[in-house]
Amino acid sequence: MDLTVIWAGIIAFAIFMYVVMDGFDLGIGILFPSFQVGKERDQAMNAIAPVWDGNETWLVLGGGGLFAAFPLAYAIILPATYPLVIAMLLGLVFRGVAFEFRWRDPRHRGFWDMSFAGGSLVAAMTQGMILGALLQGVTVEGRNYAGSWFDWLTPYTLLTGVGVTVGYVLLGATFLAMKVEGRAEDHAYRTARIAGWATLALMIAVSLATPLLEGQYWRRWFEMPNILFAAQVPLLTGILFFALMRSIAKRRVYRPFVLALSIFLLGMAGLGVSMWPFAVPPGITIWDAAAPESSQIFMLVGTAIIMPIILIYTAWAYWVFRGKVGEHHYH
């Protein structure tokens, strides 16, 4: 198998891991103000305090991995979405420090709670918009971005931004449903139900808008024989949504989160159908953007050895902090 394809798979995996792991973090952040000041918010925060840093590392791997494996894509996408990337990074600054700062300064805890929520919202929205900006195509000349600094701002990118944000809220709500107790738990299930319907509506909207952007997307999805394969993605997604809404209604503990993750995975698969084999649509393929074989091999050896170890100790860290964070202190 082609090393470039393997690396595209590894980057996709890192991005998926990021979306899975930081998606619910950011979703919890966005939902934060809707929880009552005091124990409810403390519970929500403590549900992710021990793991957020590890979750965010997947974003660094996504960026660093792209830099290493597809330097040309990295060098084009970041200038093309410059204001979005800067806004995302500053959003992550506000939300990252809030984890510590809110405990250090009770008098200004309200401010840091808002910075936690606002930072999470900005990060989620900009990530969705970066995705949209990539899908709608980037102007390239030679090896450089050649558009202006607001090319990314279109109705389509706003749609993808809202879509990803609402999807993260769904992940966050279903994650909290597993981790918190009492009134906060009821609130999590209620929110999950609303976010579930909203995610479904936005996924349909994005799915309808995307093939209209570019002829090649249309052909991927709607021409024979592609449609036979491609149609499985929305079909499966529909079935999973049905199961998701049922599990939320029945207040299952783990199932809603797992189903929400599966829906995200299918969303990524849909993206794959649209984008393949482009790293930067409409012109730059993964082979155009790929680092030389020597770099690919050097990193692949390390990744093959280290990645399983990372997954093991990450799982262990989650295991250490398993179960409900609880509302009562003395049992």
Place this chain on the structure above:
Amino acid sequence: MMIDGLDALTLARIQFAFTVSFHFIFPAFSIGLASFLMVLEGLWLKTGKPLYLDLFKYWLKVFAVAFAMGVVSGIVMSYQFGTNWSVFSDRAGPVIGPLMAYEVLTAFFLEAGFLGVMLFGMNRVGKKLHFAATCLVALGTFVSAFWILSVNSWMHTPTGFVMGDNGQFLPGDSWMDIIFNPSFPYRLVHTVTAAYLTTAFVVGGVGAWHLLRNSANAHARKMFSMAMWMAALVAPIQIFVGDLHGLNTLEYQPQKVMAMEGHYDSHPDGAPLILFGIPDSEAKEVRYSIEIPKASSLILKHDLNAPLAGLDTIPDEDEPPVEIVFWSFRIMVGIGFAMLGLGLWSLVARYRRKLYDWTWLHRAALVMGPSGFVAVIAGWITTEVGRQPFTVYGLMRTADSVSPLEAPAVATSLVAFVVIYFAVFGIGTWYIMKLMHNIPHDHETGVKRGDIGPIRTAGITPGPSQNPGDRETFPGSNRESQGPEIVDRTRNEEGGD
């Protein structure tokens, strides 16, 4: 606005200098602090003395805040290469990208994966496993320094590459030639040692502050004593290592050393050491200089009469900005010798058994508390400005590395970074200082978070009023009384019941 007149290149350079300088303050502290925590926890496990556990928990709270700021400012750095230096990223990516990917894989995940257990997990995983987590976090900070300094060193002394037809730097036969490029070993040792010294002086400053308030405080005594050992032993090592690093720079980046020394002119028979003066790059001379004849040749060539070339041998367009490098170098070296002085002073005090009594020593240590940060930033300015006008030394110019961005975009983001960094990290630094202001005492609380969640089970040991039996777990504890108001304040600060 003032920045309206600047072009995108200048703005991008200011932005990178600003974000990386701000960022490096936190790792410079957390690399050393992680190791210090490892030592404290190790001593606690070995001796069973609760004093070490108290100190561990005292500094763990500081570490949590500093590490969070390091993480978020570090994520910014991992994207700054692409946002502002996309041409550089495209061309150098095949060589330095994999090293940065290795940093993520081997260091960032390790730190992040075990940080949660280190901060909240002692009661959940037990002492030994918790100590292992602390060690792994400390190891992670070092491994991170290893990779990123390899990348940085390669940009100073590029080796092991071939030029591709598309203008990219491509890896040559051996990755070892890239990773272990000529300046890397020196830079790594010099930087990590600097991080240890920086932390030692912070710890020493905090210890001194509390000794000045109460010289009988056993916790303050212990941290002050440990910090002064570090100062006395490591400062001379650092000066020696710095000298070796300078000789390495002379071999591979001579014009940087010329700028550091203020040598506009060549000296065929022994170059003077310019202690101070005002460099003037227009006139190409150092005004009002105080010099020691031939001493520069002695230091750099170990021969009084050895010839030393000056900037007159370098084309003007390849010269670094002398004024900045000249001054930043002197600030770094000056602080280095002041650190050595304090270390020696502490040895005298220790020998006379006055380490905890000489208040002038404590005042000096307090003033020197933040000096490591100044020295570290001055050192980085010396080496990075000294590499100009290149990003990849001698091969790729900074002017050719920048992203094709419009100046207003870079200006806006620069303003945003400056405002937000000063506000957020300023406040964070204030919180750290508040933590350091708390008197270190018996039964220190861990990283407590209200009464719920990871906290309830994971505050390393409950506060004294919550669990009076706590004391029994530490046989032989002989504690001074600190009075109840301290305990109360800690509890309030942490959110209380």
